[in-house]
Amino acid sequence: MNKYTDGVLALGIDIGGTNAAFGAVDAEGRILCRGKISTADYATFPEFIAALHDAVAAACEAADIPLSAIGRIGVGAPCMNWETGNIEGAVNLPWPSPLKLTDELERLFGIPAAGENDANAAALGEMYYGAGRGKDNFIMITLGTGVGGAIICDGRLLHGKRGLAGELGHIPYRRGEDGRLCSCGRKGCLDAYVSARGVVETARQLLAESDRPSTLRRLENLDARAICEEAAAGDEIARDTFRLSGEILGEACADFTAFSSPEAFIFFGGVAGAFRHFKDAMTETFNKNLLWIYNDQVEFLQSQLPATDAAILGAAAVALSAIK
Numbered sequence: 406m407n408k409y410t411d412g413v414l415a416l417g418i419d420i421g422g423t424n425a426a427f428g429a430v431d432a433e434g435r436i437l438c439r440g441k442i443s444t445a446d447y448a449t450f451p452e453f454i455a456a457l458h459d460a461v462a463a464a465c466e467a468a469d470i471p472l473s474a475i476g477r478i479g480v481g482a483p484c485m486n487w488e489t490g491n492i493e494g495a496v497n498l499p500w501p502s503p504l505k506l507t508d509e510l511e512r513l514f515g516i517p518a519a520g521e522n523d524a525n526a527a528a529l530g531e532m533y534y535g536a537g538r539g540k541d542n543f544i545m546i547t548l549g550t551g552v553g554g555a556i557i558c559d560g561r562l563l564h565g566k567r568g569l570a571g572e573l574g575h576i577p578y579r580r581g582e583d584g585r586l587c588s589c590g591r592k593g594c595l596d597a598y599v600s601a602r603g604v605v606e607t608a609r610q611l612l613a614e615s616d617r618p619s620t621l622r623r624l625e626n627l628d629a630r631a632i633c634e635e636a637a638a639g640d641e642i643a644r645d646t647f648r649l650s651g652e653i654l655g656e657a658c659a660d661f662t663a664f665s666s667p668e669a670f671i672f673f674g675g676v677a678g679a680f681r682h683f684k685d686a687m688t689e690t691f692n693k694n695l696l697w698i699y700n701d702q703v704e705f706l707q708s709q710l711p712a713t714d715a716a717i718l719g720a721a722a723v724a725l726s727a728i729k
């Protein structure tokens with residue numbers, strides 16, 4: 406007997422520059438089967454889509470899941486236009502834009518498909534399966550190579566014109582000429598201070614400003630992960646780096662609170678792995694800078710999705726959110 410009702414699972418597909426990873430996800434957020442294919446292996450987009458379909462069918466068969474158990478498809482990808490379902494202008498994919506991704510998936514699988522950019526997909530993943538479960542209002546901050554944001558307000562993801570709402574990493578933390586140069590070409594953005602690159606720059610500044618002993622001085626590759634490890638081992642400069650980063654985030658989050666009155670900020674991404682090293686400073690600075698009408702309403706949480714599964718779960722949540 407078939408143990409899966411038709412249409413009960415969501416297929417989440419995460420399309421990145423090198424791989425497309427997928428998983429069939431149940432209502433509790435369990436990934437029942439998964440797989441991936443390399444985007445570089447296919448000369449044309451139709452060949453890629455056909456191979457993706459075959460890989461999904463093979464993974465389902467291996468796990469004894471009938472393809473009919475999948476009722477909807479969600480995609481997370483950079484440069485995904487949520488209104489058209491097309492990927493537009495993705496420089497890391499080898500085929501010419503626009504890629505009519507959700508249309509092609511619907512044609513091949515015969516079920517509805519929807520897409521979101523990866524930051525928005527991550528927030529939906531948190532809302533359906535992670536730390537945002539049961540919350541209608543929260544702001545997700547991704548602290549990785551860059552700083553991303555997504556806003557869930559009144560139970561819905563805010564898109565704005567062209568789906569670009571929530572680029573919180575590029576809101577200035579410092580205005581004026583002395584702000585750090587950001588990857589976007591402007592000065593003083595939050596991204597330049599609390600992205601992985603920004604945290605390293607803070608550590609370098611602290612090392613240059615003092616002659617305190619620090620293990621960080623002896624590291625060949627000073628990166629955010631190493632600074633996190635040294636903070637855990639008690640290195641003072643590493644700890645100060647995250648204390649400063651926490652103060653910056655606390656100020657920024659106090660400002661962001663006025664946008665949408667969130668009940669939580671949820672932190673995700675590589676630098677968020679250092680959450681316990683910046684949470685106290687962030688909370689203290691947040692409370693100092695917060696407009697009093699928001700007092701005692703906002704909590705700081707770390708993502709509850711395993712890093713290896715977050716992208717697939719986010720994509721599956723896109724399907725749940727967009728397709729009723």
Ligand SMILES: [Zn+2]
Pocket residue numbers: 574575587588589590591594596
């Ligand atoms: Zn910027």
